[in-house]
Amino acid sequence: MGPRRTVALLLGLLVGCSGSNDPSSAGSSETGSSATAATGESSSTTVELGTDSTALPSSDSSSSGSGTHDETGTGGPHSRCEGELPRWWQDGTVCASEDPIQVHRYDDDTYILRQSLCTSYEGPFMVLLFGDDRVVLEDTGHGGIPIAQTVYGIIDDWLAENGKTSIELVVLNSHAHGDHMQGNGSFMGQPDTTLVPPTVAELSAYFQIDPWPHDIAQLDLGGRVIDIIPIPGHQQAHIALWDESRGLLLTGDTLYPGRLYIGAFETYVQSIHRMVDHLADQEVCWVLGTHIEMTSTPGVDYPFGVQQHPDEHPLELSFEHLVELRDALDAMVTPQYQVHDHFIIYPL
Ligand SMILES: [Zn+2]
Numbered sequence: 001m002g003p004r005r006t007v008a009l010l011l012g013l014l015v016g017c018s019g020s021n022d023p024s025s026a027g028s029s030e031t032g033s034s035a036t037a038a039t040g041e042s043s044s045t046t047v048e049l050g051t052d053s054t055a056l057p058s059s060d061s062s063s064s065g066s067g068t069h070d071e072t073g074t075g076g077p078h079s080r081c082e083g084e085l086p087r088w089w090q091d092g093t094v095c096a097s098e099d100p101i102q103v104h105r106y107d108d109d110t111y112i113l114r115q116s117l118c119t120s121y122e123g124p125f126m127v128l129l130f131g132d133d134r135v136v137l138e139d140t141g142h143g144g145i146p147i148a149q150t151v152y153g154i155i156d157d158w159l160a161e162n163g164k165t166s167i168e169l170v171v172l173n174s175h176a177h178g179d180h181m182q183g184n185g186s187f188m189g190q191p192d193t194t195l196v197p198p199t200v201a202e203l204s205a206y207f208q209i210d211p212w213p214h215d216i217a218q219l220d221l222g223g224r225v226i227d228i229i230p231i232p233g234h235q236q237a238h239i240a241l242w243d244e245s246r247g248l249l250l251t252g253d254t255l256y257p258g259r260l261y262i263g264a265f266e267t268y269v270q271s272i273h274r275m276v277d278h279l280a281d282q283e284v285c286w287v288l289g290t291h292i293e294m295t296s297t298p299g300v301d302y303p304f305g306v307q308q309h310p311d312e313h314p315l316e317l318s319f320e321h322l323v324e325l326r327d328a329l330d331a332m333v334t335p336q337y338q339v340h341d342h343f344i345i346y347p348l
Contacts, residue, residue, distance in 0.1 A: 080247040081285035083107040085316055089292070091309040092117030100145040103154065108161075109224070110246060111154055112288070112315075115141045121307045122179040125290045125315060127250055129243060130158055131221020136170045138241055138250055139290060140183030148186035166192050170219065172228075173198035174252025174290055175238035198237045203230070213271065216278060229275060233268025234261060240275055247285030249275065255325060256289020257313040259301060259346045265335045272326045284319035298341035317342060 083106040090102045095118035102114045109130035117123040120142035127138040128151065135155060141147045151169070159167060169192055173181045176198035187195050196206045203209060207217035213230030220226075227242035234253045241250040254260070254271060262268045293301050294313035302309055321342055328338060328345060335347035 080245075080283055083110055083246060083248075083285075085112075085286070085314070089114050089312065089315065090116055091312050092123065092307045093310050101141075101147065101150050103150065107246070109158075110243075110248070113141075113147075113150070115145050115147075117307045117309060119144050120179065121305045122291060123309070124179050125288070127241075127288065128154060129221065129224065129226065129241075130167070131224035133222030134168045134170055134219075136172060136219060136221060136226060136241070137187075138172055138252075139174055139180040140171065140187065142179040143182030145183070147183035148190065151187075152190075169193045171195045172239070172241075173237075174240075174250065175235040177235055177253065180252070180290060200232075200237050203228075203237060203239065213267075213274070216274075227278070229278060231271035231275060233264050233271045235263065236267075238271070242275075242279065242282075244282065247283050249279065249284055249287045249319070249322075251275070251287055251289045251322075253290055255287060255317065255322060255343065256291050256293075257315065257317060257342050258289075258291050258293025259304075259344045260325070262335065262345070262347045265347055269326075269329045272322065272329060276322055276326050279319065279322075284322075287317040287319060287322055288315060289317070294342060294344075299339045299344075301344060313342065 085106065086104050089104075090098045092098070095116070098116045098118050100116050100119055102116065104112045104114075106112050111128040113126040113128065115122070115124050115126070122142050124139060124142055126141060126147070129136050129138075135158075137151055155167065155169065159165060169187070169190075171184065171187045171193065173184070181198060184195060184197075187193050196202055200212050204212050207219065207228050209215045209217045209228070209230060213232050215230070217228040218225050219228055224243065224245045227244070229240040229242060231238050231240045231251070231254050238252055238254055240252065240254065242248075243250070254268070292309065292312045292315055295302060295309075296311045296313055324340065325343065325345070328340065332338075336345065337347065338345040
């Protein structure tokens with residue numbers, strides 16, 4: 001069993017999600033209409049996972065979206081878009097009170113983790129998605145944090161809560177940059193753990209993606225199927241994870257509220273199109289990337305490398321932002337640095 005951890009459970013900010021997506025019409029939508037700016041102070045309570053689940057915020061139908069019920073989800077029916085996002089992430093402004101990893105329980109079977117900015121200016125996010133048979137971890141952080149201890153601790157508590165004794169952990173990386181994979185080594189050789197190295201060859205073999213990057217694979221967690229979408233461009237082995245059961249699109253460093261560094265421009269444009277096309281008929285609740293580099297002021301980012309992020313932009317973006325990105329890229333004759341309210345297009 002892992003150690004009992006106390007996690008800060010931040011009272012969530014429940015906001016409804018949009019309905020089905022229409023890329024053709026969404027492209028002209030106002031920026032800033034969907035991402036909710038973080039306002040007010042943080043408000044947090046502290047609970048111990050597995051011992052006080054009743055303290056978890058209950059869903060509030062008055063503030064949730066009009067999601068449809070998914071009868072196949074783990075642990076019974078789930079409504080889309082009912083997970084809770086925190087009002088505030090640890091932002092590096094008071095390091096004495098920050099944990100190395102902030103653990104946020106989005107719903108019973110979904111966790112979002114953030115590496116403290118006090119330990120890395122990257123402050124990367126990681127996501128843990130549980131199904132009946134498998135749990136997948138997206139990313140392992142920038143090093144110097146007890147990522148394996150934290151993840152196995154969450155798994156132990158989840159198993160106890162669900163009356164299970166074991167579950168296979170599949171460790172993936174959004175892409176092969178150091179701030180997302182430094183913790184990979186701590187999962188190697190661990191029981192019930194599969195680490196899929198972040199290379200095109202290893203990903204193609206494990207998920208039977210053929211041909212890369214045009215093919216989209218599926219990872220069945222048991223009652224929860226995750227689409228693995230190759231999205232090279234920021235980095236050649238980049239993948240997105242689409243969790244239809246929760247309407248969550250995990251976009252790594254390809255789209256997040258910050259500087260979108262583009263290595264291979266045409267490849268990146270095709271990857272953005274691949275995601276938009278794949279999700280055009282889906283209900284996307286949130287687009288979750290792996291960093292926050294924008295402030296809560298539209299179009300204003302933090303200087304590179306700073307470890308304090310007062311007044312951060314929320315982590316979550318929406319499908320409309322993905323469409324906004326696609327349309328902006330399509331309109332470029334040549335690759336251009338371009339500031340948007342919620343992200344910055346940054347060709348290298
Ligand atoms: Zn990164």
